[in-house]
Amino acid sequence: MSSAAANEAATSNEHFWAVIPAGGAGTRLWPLSRAASPKFLHDLTGTGRSLLQSTWDRLVPLTGSRVLVVTGVAHRAAVSAQLPELPADQLLAEPAPRDSMAAIGWAAAVLEARDPSAVLGSFAADHVIADEEAFRACVTTAVAAAEQGYVVTIGIEPTHPSTGFGYIELGEPWAQGAVATPGAVHTVTQFVEKPERARAEEYLATGRFRWNAGMFVVRATVLLDLLAQWHPELAAGLRALAADPSSLTEVWPGLDKIAIDHAVAEPAAAEGRVAVVPGGFGWDDVGDFRSLGALLRDADGMPGVRVLGDASAVRVVDGGGVVVPGGDRVVAVVGLDDVVVVDTPDALLVMSRERAQDVKAVVDALRAEGRTDLL
């Protein structure tokens, strides 16, 4: 199917809604990402659009304004400001984080109440996708599969044996004719948690494993009915909340705190209710400064130097890595390869790129010291 046809197919589905959970502090992107200004609000790719805005831009060709954003109450104003096209009643503000099932389930219940035929696709606000047309083609296929009553996930073609993501094992491809794109949908044999390195290498060698990027496409009613099978109180609570939005502060604190993977995807897979659309479209969760660096291009005249921000503020002598200048200050790097320098008004991070995961240790130490002003 051409991508134009894919777009047409999707936009013709007036029941398809995008749900964007906008949460998560992005701790490993400290000091750029903060609790008060998390990762999804930042332009981390130098495009002039935040990750949230880029997520919106990527989805509206499929959904128009049929987008729900679920965020924390602390970020409601910032999300509204970044997405002026988002209608106020499509921005759900959680009083407190209750994990992904409550967030996506709340959106599902709101959509079910508006339209019993609604299909939702949930896509995190802080991921990056290189080939947006290929992404939309996958989503279009997933929507077609979801209409048949399945929980449909998108399985990302792994590019390396990552230990940072969960994996999805592909089963048999669906029979020809079941969806518009033959062979594009598979059953799911199992979801597996983040593996050790050796296990991840085994997964890649089989060719049957895909990364779990937390993308789920499913009819709202199917999602809530499945949830009701295993977590009846949570499903009932979310449906009650949709029926009476004024009950939010009363209902919310009592909701189970559980990830959608555990609450629905894994048990549903065991019952043969989950399908996967394999996709390869340059997905990245921008999980740390190493992956952020990989998304940027070399600065003009500075091979090996990736700059997020004003490259004219950066001077490098015999070195390279990722530099995030903070403003008017000049940042000079001498004789260091693969360094990460992140300059912000109240905190400076200097790190080796291969230790990008370990910025968490700094954040943990600051938290232990009560330096919440810096987190």
Place this chain on the structure above:
Amino acid sequence: MSSAAANEAATSNEHFWAVIPAGGAGTRLWPLSRAASPKFLHDLTGTGRSLLQSTWDRLVPLTGSRVLVVTGVAHRAAVSAQLPELPADQLLAEPAPRDSMAAIGWAAAVLEARDPSAVLGSFAADHVIADEEAFRACVTTAVAAAEQGYVVTIGIEPTHPSTGFGYIELGEPWAQGAVATPGAVHTVTQFVEKPERARAEEYLATGRFRWNAGMFVVRATVLLDLLAQWHPELAAGLRALAADPSSLTEVWPGLDKIAIDHAVAEPAAAEGRVAVVPGGFGWDDVGDFRSLGALLRDADGMPGVRVLGDASAVRVVDGGGVVVPGGDRVVAVVGLDDVVVVDTPDALLVMSRERAQDVKAVVDALRAEGRTDLL
């Protein structure tokens, strides 16, 4: 001689004056040291006193207030502010830099006019000395030798085959009885320029070479008379200037720009007029951030981390090196050994410690771009 006796011997010499040339930008300590705020004005050892103030503190036990400071006109106010005890007529302000012979020669001419028996000792404003009593004992010996009409230098015991300093080759020790401390003074065979590494290693192997730290002790009249032998116009100009201070702006630009080593020390050595007092007292010229780091102690609870400034602003995870925090910002270092991080309000330097000399490349680039605001 005990150090108490040395001090007494020196302070009893009412003709001995300290001359402190306070110049030099300290380029390799950028961005801490700037043209407008050079190295000697900074506390680089965390003692609460600048290098200039520490130089003063080290000399006054020998000279009392008999100290002349020669600095650039741009730094006159800062020097006065840092040395409130310095009489105004003992602060000479050069209209422009004319190298070390003009600076020290001007001081010599001023002293000669005040006291024909004056002995001057010239000691840079931006060096560090660990064992001050041993230093003063050496100077006392040097003063005694200088009274006999010699140009006396102090030769620093080398601790490694440095390629960053010139060397002094020791000749025969003076005959017993020539000065108070037998064997403490040697003739000088030659001065040699900064050597290549292999040559420096040869020097150390002989045991006869000492570092030239630019310390000269000499009677003012002897210095000027020797200068008059090889550079008569310069000697005459300096003496005319001392006779008529109002001629400064007229005379100064016409003075030869030459180092005291070339103008006097080297030719005088060839004539047997130079002596050297070998000394080992933990001297360092704090030439770059590597040597600055070596002067600091590990921060509390952070082995391998040397902090100049507020160590409570520094967080290190698996790493070490030299950190100069700039103020209220937290500086976090992760997974980097031997790193140098220097944080200032308008410029940040991140460097490997072994490349400490190469900060000059950044300064040169900024100068080429006309960024004098940062230099």
